[in-house]
Amino acid sequence: MTPRRSPVPLLLWLLVFSSGGVTEAIEPISTSIAVGMAAALTGFLASYQNMFCYFHECCRPEWIYFNRTGLQADLEAKLFGQHIASRIILKSVTGFMGNDNPKKPLVLSLHGWTGTGKNFVSQMIADNIYKEGMKSSFVHMFTAELHFPHLSQIETYKAQLQQWIKGNVTNCAQSMFVFDEMDNMHPGLIDSIKPYLEYYESLDGVSYRKAIFIFLSNAGGESITQTALDFWKAGRDREELELRDLETAISLTVFNNKNSGLWHTSLIDKNLVDFFVPFLPLEYRHVAQCAMAEMKAKNLLADPAVADQVASEINYFPKTERIFSVKGCKTIASKLDYFYT
Structure with missing residues (x-):
């Protein structure tokens, strides 16, 4: 593959020609001209970067800023039956x-049965930190069955995994990593990122x-449901x-x-998880609220x-009492599609 030529030499020649013409361009460049060229080039590159980041996502405040009011509003209006998770x-x-x-980095471990809002909350966090939300190039989703x-x-x-995290944090310190299906992840794999979750100021020149x-x-989920x-x-x-x-x-x-990706993990043993966040099983009233919210979203x-x-x-369980939804709100969207077609 032929290396791409840098545009900088061409810019230097243009600056030289504009400052003194062809004759001076072939003569030795004086210190004052060199300084002027450097200042002009620096200004050009800064302007180019600003223009580039206006149209393209960059690791800058224009694209990464926390909207606390937005996150609170999302949790209150879209997440139902999860008073503990919302507060944490x-x-x-x-x-x-x-x-x-x-x-240290923020480390959250979200637990509960399917359909209770774990993925939904991850999306809310991303939407209120990154302008592009989950589509941001600084938000990275890993799933056990697909990636490992x-x-x-x-x-x-x-x-x-170590290379992916190091490379992405080097590119943007305020990166977000979401690991789904942790219960299906091979035990021991997640321990490979332990150094990045520690209290180190930096590792190999990179701060996490x-x-x-x-x-x-x-x-x-079983212990949460039982409680x-x-x-x-x-x-x-x-x-x-x-x-x-x-x-x-x-x-x-x-x-x-033993069937969990966090089985005997040093992340727990060394207290590197900041919060274990429980997502409670949803009752009938919460499922109805999910349906109302989905109708509004559509x-x-x-x-x-x-x-x-x-x-x-x-479907609800236990069979006799029928208190909690088996799938939470997971199938609400498809059921509404059925009702409105």
């Missing part, structure tokens, strides 16, 4: 983004302190549930689950009767 996410992200010199499918290649995956790491997992069910059976309101009622149980369950008339009908067709 808003406070942790706000505190981290408001700190110009964090001591073969156990026999785990050592290769470890090296690749402004990055965000989010782990999504169904692991721990929520115990509260219901005791006649207590689910809003009485607090983080302390769930966090320790989640971390222990995940740490000791620019449809928000009809409570339709929302109730959609919610009534969802």
Whole structure:
């Protein structure tokens, strides 16, 4: 492949010719002319970068800025039945983004059954930090089955993962990494990024302190559901549930689950996960709220009767009490498509 020629020599000649003509261009360049050329070139490159970043995403405040009000509004209007997760996410992200010199990256581990809002929250965070949201070139999503499918290649995956993270953080310190399907990830793989989550000021000249790491997992969902069910059976309101009622149980369950990507991980052992965020199982009323929100998102008339009908067709458990939705709000969009076609 033929190397691309740099445009800089051409720019230098143009500057020389414009300053003194062809005759002076072939004569030795004086110090004053050289300084003028350098200043002109610096100004040109700065203007070019500003123009480039006006049209193309760059790692600059024009493209990366935290909208706390937007995140709070999204959590309140679009996430249902998750009072614990909403509070933790808003406070942790706000505190981290408001700190110009964090001591370590923000590491969040989101746990709960499918359809309870884990991916949705990750999207909300991205939408309120990056102008391009999840489409931003500084937001990186990894899924176990797609990116790390073969156990026999785990050592290769470890090296690749380290290179991907190092390269992307070098490109932009405020990068965000989302690891989905952590319960399907090969044990030991995620430990390869442990150094990047530590309190190091820098590693090989790269600082990871402004990055965000989010782990999504169904692991721990059983213990979360059991605690929520115990509260219901005791006649207590689910809003009485607090983080302390769930966090320790989640971390222990995940740490000791051999089928979890966080099994015996040093990330937990070394307390590098800032928060284990529980996502509670959703009740009938929450599913109906999801249906109403989805209708609004589709620019449809928000009809409570339709929302109730959609919610009534969802499967619930336990079989006798039918308290919690089996799939949360995961199939709401497709069911609404059925009703409106």
